[in-house]
Amino acid sequence: MHVQLFINGKWVDAENQQTRSIINPFNQESIATAAEGTKNDAVRAIHAARTAFDEGNWPHIPASERGEMVRLVGQKIKDQREELAHLETLDTGKTLEESLGDMDDIANVFFYFSGLADKDGGEIIESPIPDSTSKVVREPIGVCSQITPWNYPLLQAAWKLAPALVAGNTLVMKPSELTPLTTAKVFEFFEEVGFPDGVVNLVLGTGTEVGSVLSESHNVDLVSFTGGIETGKKIMQAASGNVKKIALELGGKNPNIVFADADFATAVDQALNAVFFHAGQVCSAGSRLLVEESIHDEFVHALIERAKRIKLGNGFDESIESGPLISAEHRSRVERYIQIGLDEGATLAVGGKRPDADELKNGFFLEPTIFTNCKHDMRIVQEEVFGPVLTVETFTSKEEAIAKANDTIYGLAGAVFTSRYDKAEHVASKLRMGTVWINDFHPYFAQAPWGGYKQSGFGRELGKIGLEEYTEVKHIFRNKPATTSQLVSILKD
Ligand SMILES: NC(=O)c1ccc[n+]([C@@H]2O[C@H](COP(=O)([O-])OP(=O)(O)OC[C@H]3O[C@@H](n4cnc5c(N)ncnc54)[C@H](O)[C@@H]3O)[C@@H](O)[C@H]2O)c1
Numbered sequence: 001m002h003v004q005l006f007i008n009g010k011w012v013d014a015e016n017q018q019t020r021s022i023i024n025p026f027n028q029e030s031i032a033t034a035a036e037g038t039k040n041d042a043v044r045a046i047h048a049a050r051t052a053f054d055e056g057n058w059p060h061i062p063a064s065e066r067g068e069m070v071r072l073v074g075q076k077i078k079d080q081r082e083e084l085a086h087l088e089t090l091d092t093g094k095t096l097e098e099s100l101g102d103m104d105d106i107a108n109v110f111f112y113f114s115g116l117a118d119k120d121g122g123e124i125i126e127s128p129i130p131d132s133t134s135k136v137v138r139e140p141i142g143v144c145s146q147i148t149p150w151n152y153p154l155l156q157a158a159w160k161l162a163p164a165l166v167a168g169n170t171l172v173m174k175p176s177e178l179t180p181l182t183t184a185k186v187f188e189f190f191e192e193v194g195f196p197d198g199v200v201n202l203v204l205g206t207g208t209e210v211g212s213v214l215s216e217s218h219n220v221d222l223v224s225f226t227g228g229i230e231t232g233k234k235i236m237q238a239a240s241g242n243v244k245k246i247a248l249e250l251g252g253k254n255p256n257i258v259f260a261d262a263d264f265a266t267a268v269d270q271a272l273n274a275v276f277f278h279a280g281q282v283c284s285a286g287s288r289l290l291v292e293e294s295i296h297d298e299f300v301h302a303l304i305e306r307a308k309r310i311k312l313g314n315g316f317d318e319s320i321e322s323g324p325l326i327s328a329e330h331r332s333r334v335e336r337y338i339q340i341g342l343d344e345g346a347t348l349a350v351g352g353k354r355p356d357a358d359e360l361k362n363g364f365f366l367e368p369t370i371f372t373n374c375k376h377d378m379r380i381v382q383e384e385v386f387g388p389v390l391t392v393e394t395f396t397s398k399e400e401a402i403a404k405a406n407d408t409i410y411g412l413a414g415a416v417f418t419s420r421y422d423k424a425e426h427v428a429s430k431l432r433m434g435t436v437w438i439n440d441f442h443p444y445f446a447q448a449p450w451g452g453y454k455q456s457g458f459g460r461e462l463g464k465i466g467l468e469e470y471t472e473v474k475h476i477f478r479n480k481p482a483t484t485s486q487l488v489s490i491l492k493d
Pocket residue numbers: 147148149150151152156174175176177205206207208210211212215226227228229231232234235249250251252282283284384386412452456457
């Protein structure tokens with residue numbers, strides 16, 4: 001399999017013919033080659049998107065027509081969910097069940113935004129100036145750069161592609177260089193559905209080569225980025241050159257608060273799911289457990305016993321619960337954090353090393369890891385590890401739980417487990433996070449906005465606001481129409 005760039009309606013290799021081998025993280029086998037785009041390729045793609053926006057009819061056709069084309073792409077994703085899920089598991093190592101769930105979510109995102117396409121007809125507002133009218137309309141922003149990470153390759157792309165297109169923008173997408181396969185497949189669907197040349201462009205390659213051009217270019221009007229906080233800061237700086245709009249979906253260090261009155265079995269299940277789902281490579285992973293002191297020992301004992309039994313393996317094996325990390329480099333980064341936790345004096349209660357099993361030797365596996373006796377100011381508690389590593393702290397009051405939960409630079413998501421409705425609502429209202437789950441962890445869906453407080457970023461994806469992010473707001477004021485006699489006197493003057 002070989003994937004190419006899609007620029008101005010044509011599939012092309014990189015201008016310098018360079019390619020990259022795409023690796024299955026379960027066994028390090030090469031599963032595809034991908035054209036490795038250059039700065040010039042990015043410039044050409046931006047030019048195509050600029051021309052399609054400035055001179056083409058895409059922004060001007062009825063929104064319902066754009067919505068229908070986006071719906072057709074969603075239908076293709078639904079029809080080919082198994083093939084897409086297979087590719088996603090090969091590329092990321094996540095379980096096939098997770099990939100199938102992702103594909104269902106992705107199709108729904110296309111359907112949801114397609115349904116919103118023609119629902120906003122603008123707004124007539126009251127003008128304080130006699131005999132005048134005022135209306136407010138939303139228009140597309142222009143050319144959008146979209147940059148995505150490797151952990152949910154097509155899902156994070158879908159959250160950007162569908163609303164941008166429905167709103168009438170043109171775009172250049174850059175998926176992670178590690179996981180381009182499913183995103184490239186969906187660009188085949190754009191071609192089959194008949195999107196005009198230049199409206200959708202795909203440039204594969206690295207962040208330093210392609211991503212930097214997409215962030216800096218003065219021909220781009222908006223950059224939407226999902227990824228790490230340090231990259232997000234660079235993109236903010238690069239985007240400042242022409243004051244382009246920015247949306248940043250960054251990392252998290254998400255607290256999971258468990259009160260003693262929570263349903264014990266549910267809270268244990270969800271605490272494990274929160275942090276070990278997709279080997280902890282989830283922006284909203286519940287990697288900080290805050291458990292009420294009175295149940296700490298019993299709760300942690302249950303977690304450790306279960307964590308020891310989590311079955312690692314090939315994402316295509318139905319009996320496994322978690323796959324590998326994405327790369328050797330990323331696993332080393334997580335291992336460095338485990339060493340930091342040890343050096344800081346946290347107690348390694350389980351895991352912390354690569355599994356011994358022969359069949360896992362070629363994959364980038366790491367055992368589910370739990371640190372107890374954690375202190376709030378430890379780096380292992382404060383910084384995003386993005387792997388299967390849980391830290392455990394205790395609290396004795398609601399106020400202490402809220403204060404500890406809020407005390408990081410991040411504000412992406414968090415959860416509270418309790419059987420008391422009033423307590424749950426109170427805690428939810430105090431958490432400085434874009435998403436709060438009560439007695440659950442992880443649900444997200446197309447109808448609900450997603451995004452972070454604080455250094456987890458700004459802007460929102462999904463929901464009605466996720467479409468608005470891709471629009472400019474214009475106020476059109478009309479004075480009383482001139483009468484014929486006024487026009488005659490103006491002409492005489
Ligand atoms: N908030 C969310 O919804 C959300 C969702 C998924 C992942 N994430 C975050 O993503 C991170 C993991 O993903 P990652 O390792 O791929 O992140 P990353 O920041 O390393 O890379 C993300 C993307 O940015 C590109 N990039 C790298 N350097 C760039 C530069 N200088 N200019 C422009 N683009 C550049 C990469 O090639 C990739 O496509 C975690 O921090 C995770 O929390 C956040």
